[in-house]
Amino acid sequence: MADTSAGDWDERLLLRGASQPPQEVAAVAPFPRLPVNSRRTGRPFLIIAGKARTALPIAFHAAESAATLEVERGTLFLLVPVFLAVGALLYFQISFEPDGRLLLAATATMIAAMTFGPRAAAWRLPVLAVLLVCLGALLGKVETWRAGTAMLGGEVATRVNGYVTGLDRLANGRVRLTIDVASTERPRLRYAPQRIRATARKLPEGVAVGSTVSGLVRLRPPSGPVRPGSYDFSFESYFDGIGASGFFMSGPELASSRTASLAGRFTAALENVRNRFAERVRQRVAGAEGEIAAALMVGVRAGIPDETSEALRRTGLYHVISISGLHMALVAGVVIGALRAGMALFPGFASRRPVKKYAAAGGLAAVAGYLAISGGEVAAQRSFLMLAVMLVAVLCDRAALTMRNLAISAIIVLVLTPHEVVGPSFQMSFAATAALVAAYAWWSERRNAEAGTMPAQPSFAAMALRRTVGIAVGLFVTSLVAGLATTAYGAYHFQRIAPLSLGANLVAMPIVSVVVMPAAVLAAAAMPFGLDGPFLDLMGKGISAMVAVAEWFSRRSPVDAVGLISVGSVLLLTLALVIATVATTWLRLAALPFALAGLLTLDNVRPPDVLVSEDGALVGLLDAQDGLAVNRTRANAFTAQNWQRALEGRAVHKPQRIVERPGPTADKRETGGNRPRQGDPIDDVPPAAARNEKTAGSEADGPTLESIALAARDGGGFLCGPAGCAARLMSGAVVVHTADAEEARRACAFAAVIVLDDAAVPLKCADERLAVVTRRDLARSGSAAVFLTPGAGPPQIDFAIGLPERPWHGHRVFSREARGLPPYRRGKQGKPQDPLAPAGTDVPARAATDSRAATADSDGVDRVPIVPDSSPKPSSGADAGETSGRP
Numbered sequence: 067m068a069d070t071s072a073g074d075w076d077e078r079l080l081l082r083g084a085s086q087p088p089q090e091v092a093a094v095a096p097f098p099r100l101p102v103n104s105r106r107t108g109r110p111f112l113i114i115a116g117k118a119r120t121a122l123p124i125a126f127h128a129a130e131s132a133a134t135l136e137v138e139r140g141t142l143f144l145l146v147p148v149f150l151a152v153g154a155l156l157y158f159q160i161s162f163e164p165d166g167r168l169l170l171a172a173t174a175t176m177i178a179a180m181t182f183g184p185r186a187a188a189w190r191l192p193v194l195a196v197l198l199v200c201l202g203a204l205l206g207k208v209e210t211w212r213a214g215t216a217m218l219g220g221e222v223a224t225r226v227n228g229y230v231t232g233l234d235r236l237a238n239g240r241v242r243l244t245i246d247v248a249s250t251e252r253p254r255l256r257y258a259p260q261r262i263r264a265t266a267r268k269l270p271e272g273v274a275v276g277s278t279v280s281g282l283v284r285l286r287p288p289s290g291p292v293r294p295g296s297y298d299f300s301f302e303s304y305f306d307g308i309g310a311s312g313f314f315m316s317g318p319e320l321a322s323s324r325t326a327s328l329a330g331r332f333t334a335a336l337e338n339v340r341n342r343f344a345e346r347v348r349q350r351v352a353g354a355e356g357e358i359a360a361a362l363m364v365g366v367r368a369g370i371p372d373e374t375s376e377a378l379r380r381t382g383l384y385h386v387i388s389i390s391g392l393h394m395a396l397v398a399g400v401v402i403g404a405l406r407a408g409m410a411l412f413p414g415f416a417s418r419r420p421v422k423k424y425a426a427a428g429g430l431a432a433v434a435g436y437l438a439i440s441g442g443e444v445a446a447q448r449s450f451l452m453l454a455v456m457l458v459a460v461l462c463d464r465a466a467l468t469m470r471n472l473a474i475s476a477i478i479v480l481v482l483t484p485h486e487v488v489g490p491s492f493q494m495s496f497a498a499t500a501a502l503v504a505a506y507a508w509w510s511e512r513r514n515a516e517a518g519t520m521p522a523q524p525s526f527a528a529m530a531l532r533r534t535v536g537i538a539v540g541l542f543v544t545s546l547v548a549g550l551a552t553t554a555y556g557a558y559h560f561q562r563i564a565p566l567s568l569g570a571n572l573v574a575m576p577i578v579s580v581v582v583m584p585a586a587v588l589a590a591a592a593m594p595f596g597l598d599g600p601f602l603d604l605m606g607k608g609i610s611a612m613v614a615v616a617e618w619f620s621r622r623s624p625v626d627a628v629g630l631i632s633v634g635s636v637l638l639l640t641l642a643l644v645i646a647t648v649a650t651t652w653l654r655l656a657a658l659p660f661a662l663a664g665l666l667t668l669d670n671v672r673p674p675d676v677l678v679s680e681d682g683a684l685v686g687l688l689d690a691q692d693g694l695a696v697n698r699t700r701a702n703a704f705t706a707q708n709w710q711r712a713l714e715g716r717a718v719h720k721p722q723r724i725v726e727r728p729g730p731t732a733d734k735r736e737t738g739g740n741r742p743r744q745g746d747p748i749d750d751v752p753p754a755a756a757r758n759e760k761t762a763g764s765e766a767d768g769p770t771l772e773s774i775a776l777a778a779r780d781g782g783g784f785l786c787g788p789a790g791c792a793a794r795l796m797s798g799a800v801v802v803h804t805a806d807a808e809e810a811r812r813a814c815a816f817a818a819v820i821v822l823d824d825a826a827v828p829l830k831c832a833d834e835r836l837a838v839v840t841r842r843d844l845a846r847s848g849s850a851a852v853f854l855t856p857g858a859g860p861p862q863i864d865f866a867i868g869l870p871e872r873p874w875h876g877h878r879v880f881s882r883e884a885r886g887l888p889p890y891r892r893g894k895q896g897k898p899q900d901p902l903a904p905a906g907t908d909v910p911a912r913a914a915t916d917s918r919a920a921t922a923d924s925d926g927v928d929r930v931p932i933v934p935d936s937s938p939k940p941s942s943g944a945d946a947g948e949t950s951g952r953p
């Protein structure tokens with residue numbers, strides 16, 4: 067029998083069978099000693115190499131264990147909406163329209179590879195990722211096909227008869243109507259949009275949602291981005307079903323109503339309830355506070371004054387106005403808290419019944435009603451889905467605030483409306499929510515780890531102080547986490563940040579959470595009984611305090627413009643955010659290098675030297691005073707402010723006129739007359755007159771464009787005369803803008819950038835180092851950004867819209883400017899007149915009554931692609947394109 071003394075005992079003997087005799091244990095070879103860093107050896111790198119040989123396997127094993135733990139915790143499911151979003155984003159951002167059959171075939175191939183391929187994770191996980199990307203792109207394609215919005219091709223005035231589906235009262239007193247078009251006449255549009263938005267000075271008695279109205283409306287298509295990479299209005303209009311916007315030149319008048327469907331009558335009734343609700347709130351709470359109260363309760367925010375909205379934006383409080391997850395959560399919280407408190411008054415019932423589930427069901431019903439009464443905007447729908455998933459989890463005895471529930475909400479949103487992935491609302495909403503949920507999970511882990519210790523029983527004062535400090539710290543951390551998660555997206559989309567948003571939110575959010583929203587819930591509950599007055603008064607006082615906070619911080623806020631942000635940096639920061647919020651182990655530290663790389667490359671983008679609006683009327687550049695110099699005295703405010711933020715300009719500098727041309731022509735040449743320009747607010751645009759005739763500048767009438775350019779100083783802004791406008795960049799390069807083709811041709815000899823505000827005349831300079839942008843180029847491809855090469859290389863011109871056009875840009879090819887035709891004008895007594903014909907020559911009657919002739923500049927009735935030939939059109943007689951429907 068083996069000796070079992072303590073010194074010779076080997077526990078491995080217990081693992082052997084009873085029939086096997088004990089054997090000698092082989093001695094374990096000692097681990098070789100690493101060389102000592104001494105003067106004798108002189109080789110410290112051997113120590114590092116030895117440590118690396120031992121550290122790398124340990125690190126690899128630790129990473130493998132952490133990854134296995136992540137898989138066991140279900141982290142891979144959280145990546146499903148991420149890859150779906152990547153697929154949808156790729157679909158909407160590429161410059162061409164992919165074939166749906168190819169997307170379907172790619173998705174089917176990946177499904178087959180998953181089904182019949184190897185079972186190893188090394189094969190299945192990459193294939194699953196590609197499958198989700200293909201599926202996201204396919205969902206985007208399906209939504210694009212499902213929308214199929216008919217878009218207007220160009221400006222037109224026509225009489226519209228339609229069904230009112232939406233009604234908003236604006237801050238300037240006008241009314242904005244959303245109309246489902248039933249018919250058009252004088253002229254009849256063969257390719258009329260199905261839904262339009264039009265503003266009116268006033269409404270006749272009896273007009274409400276569900277009424278049928280008619281009137282003469284000046285329509286124009288949704289505009290594209292004001293600069294390459296900015297917000298695309300036509301993209302949103304396409305998926306919102308809006309094919310044109312404009313204003314009533316006469317009317318609207320109440321017309322004979324048509325029989326609507328049951329769904330239409332229900333929607334109209336609900337919309338009228340919203341409007342009556344908002345009107346009651348405005349009557350009780352006057353001023354901007356009443357408009358904000360109406361926005362919070364029923365989602366009607368069109369009447370909020372611009373200065374109040376700007377103060378809220380500058381301080382990061384505008385999210386309070388838009389109904390989103392914050393409002394849904396507050397409404398659900400107030401209702402759930404009230405229900406649980408009420409049921410707690412009956413101890414017997416509360417002890418035997420799942421009152422928490424009952425309260426959650428009541429909260430779900432409340433937010434569903436809130437969604438319906440608030441108008442059901444996309445942001446509200448997304449927030450409702452997120453909150454509904456969490457409340458359903460409570461009904462199923464699951465945790466509510468989990469990343470899994472957030473992933474389910476994101477999947478639902480991406481399946482229903484994948485186009486939202488490219489917008490700032492989706493990105494900022496889910497980024498903030500993911501960061502908050504991850505932060506809450508981390509805090510919960512730390513709190514549970516410390517739950518074993520029993521603290522001493524504090525006094526009432528100490529407990530109240532601790533609770534107050536806890537609420538303040540919670541608000542601070544919430545604002546800080548949400549702000550850090552969304553700052554990059556706000557800076558990228560809007561080129562601005564709110565430097566004092568943290569302080570403003572710390573002061574204002576307790577007012578909103580404790581006073582404003584609870585009062586709103588109580589007012590809504592008491593309104594059917596006529597007892598809402600005191601609650602609305604309390605809500606108005608809370609809103610007044612919030613607005614006062616916003617205005618105080620806004621006056622002290624520094625410049626909030628940050629300029630252009632690199633797309634690559636936003637992608638790196640997004641990847642860092644995904645890793646930090648999805649991972650639950652120490653693997654979340656892998657987000658640090660991506661976050662650092664994103665921060666270091668934020669400004670890795672070159673601003674353009676010259677910006678041109680898509681209508682060819684506005685040109686902007688930076689001057690020597692770090693201001694945005696523009697060529698128009700009445701520059702469109704929205705476009706100018708967007709350019710100013712993108713170029714980090716301190717102010718907008720108007721042009722200087724060196725010689726006034728006699729008569730009204732010169733003034734109209736500089737300001738563009740009354741013709742609406744891209745980005746002009748519909749409410750402020752009067753009925754447009756025909757485009758002014760172009761007259762060449764001469765020395766007799768004023769200085770030529772070349773003499774204006776010689777008079778311009780480097781970085782001194784624009785100088786304008788009858789022939790056009792000219793400016794010099796700080797590098798000395800000359801930028802000219804003119805509507806005179808002859809002046810533009812002569813500018814080829816001295817200018818570096820030429821903008822010709824004429825679509826009917828082709829222009830090409832012999833020197834390829836010149837950047838030439840014509841009105842036709844802009845009509846086809848949208849606004850332009852010009853980058854000049856410091857050496858002698860050719861310039862780079864980036865257009866906002868690529869070719870071939872995507873479905874939401876396809877309407878652009880049918881405008882007169884895109885086809886190289888001059889503007890359509892009317893002669894005496896309202897008769898159509900060919901702009902190329904001699905004065906007094908009218909278009910034949912057939913062309914005057916044919917919608918293809920009367921609306922060729924707007925609805926694209928001929929529906930033919932742009933022909934490459936840009937030769938000038940005939941100079942007399944009716945334009946063949948207007949009569950036959952061909953360009």
